Amino acid sequence: MAVTPATSHLSYSLSYFWYQLRRSPMMLLGLVLIVLMCLAALLAPLLTAHDPNAIDLGNRLLPPSAAHFFGTDEVGRDLFSRVLYGARQSIGVGIFVAFVASAIGSVIGCFSGVIGRSVDRIIMRTMDIVLSVPSLVLTMALAAALGPSLFNAMIAITIVRIPYYVRLARGQTLSIREMAYVQAATTFGAGRSHIVRWHVLRNALPPVIVQMTLDIGNAILMAAALGFIGLGAQQPTAEWGAMIASGRNFLLDQWWYSTFPGVAILVTAIGFNLVGDGVRDMLDPKQKVK
């Protein structure tokens, strides 16, 4: 059949997605890791027996045991609870940064590419300036200027990630702008905003989505780094980076304190990166042929 009825598009997409997934075990692994971490974050109250912020000075720095799977910290808080609740912060930051930065960045990039000339030059040179500063240094400076808190760290990371999306979307726009369908839309009287909305943005999306999935892991690492140097989440918020930082003092004798949040960061970042790679292979059929 040349024409598939509209109703079957969704189920077709799902079965195609599953077909692709079976062919790339690494992506499947990444997806499993992400799903596990997300479940842990969502179901944290059900999975843990202890309040993540409950101080119990009688049980300080206990090693992992049946009562405290990951042990306890220097004020007796259950590390297992704190790691699970910490997943909420980290994954939340990752997803927020990827969505907000890509939305803002690709809209700016598309308009920059479509309008062209001096507007394009001003926008792109501004982005070049932002990109010329090492991203961690800039994030730290922004976070410090905004004041240390998880939310401000999130905003800082978002701002620093925007130029990557602007460049990506602009590059896509420059090639899409020359496509016959954009010209055809012009001959049918479409205005500039209609063309950006319906023709350019849509077709520029695949690489942006790939960049987004890869960026979630990146943003999680960045937020942890900011937490580690004290510019991100503040005590007593359970956040992986901050937990590693305070566990550092006990690293020689109480290895579990820093290790479990570290493993959590590792697993989540790997999960999102594997999925990002898999999504890229899916959305770019040209690369798949090996």
Added chain:
Amino acid sequence: MTPNSQSNTARHVAAPAAQQDTIPPVLDIADLHIEFPIYRGAVRALNGVTIRVQQGEIVGVVGESGSGKSVTAMMSMRLIPQHSYVVRKGSIHKSGKNILAASEKQMRQIRGSDMAMIFQEPMTALNPTMRVGRQITDVVSTHTALSPKQARERAISLLREMHIADPEQVFDAYPFELSGGMRQRIMIALAFSCEPSLLIADEPTTALDVTVQKQVLMLLRERAKKTGTAILLITHDMAVVSQFCERIYVMYAGSVVEQGAAADVINRPAHPYTRGLLGALPENARPGAPLLAISGQVPNLADLPAGCAFRNRCRLQGDACSRVPPLLPLTSAADAPGHAAACWMTVREQHDA
């Protein structure tokens, strides 16, 4: 950039319907000179092109690559970025409206509703990420006040008029699900969606295979006759032009070198270039004999030789050819009104005869 419609319209000797001045022509390109500035010079893409399309007429523009056909088509819709070209002389009027002086906003209203365009590549002229139906209703609702539901009905009836058997299903299909011929039909449906008075078809059948070509052309003509739409068909295919068009303009190196009714130009070509084009048709070759070709190449438009642009490839060279030949009516003009050619040699030959 100031359009100058007065100069040289006298050269446009005998457009057949020039007398019916009560209704302005659907498309009136008068003595258009266009240049694209380049480093230390300019590409003279159009050098005095005069093309007139009357209401409901099907007009062909023929010529090889680089003869200025596509620039003419693009300029008529003003699709070339405005800072990239210079209008040296001439004007373009669409049903009396000055296209060269219109604002971008006015152009957006004219495009789609008053004039539409069909492209060579139906594969790439539709947005791959949008359903076909949505692409049609978008155009319909840009130019009319129809509700989404009415727009949908209009789109489906347009598809049905294109002889698409299952318009509801095609409405919900993505372009990649359809064949080239189907996509070109959808482009035609799109072009006719707001009943424009002029349709510019830029090599609409080049990318299609021959059996589909004919269907698409017949469909195009049928719709045009039904809605009273004029068609300006840009092509390099002489066979298509001879079957499809009522009048023909032959272009070479940015100028019209011959014009007239299709039958006159095809049966009694006057310009050596037109003769060469017709002689080069594989259909006219004897089986087994080598195909004829016009020797030489199109002159560099950035560095046009003085005099007749076809001079270096022409077998009939004379002293007169060092001057640019005007479009002169042929002596046989009595029985072939409007037939004119820009050649010193052949026109005089006919005058003498």
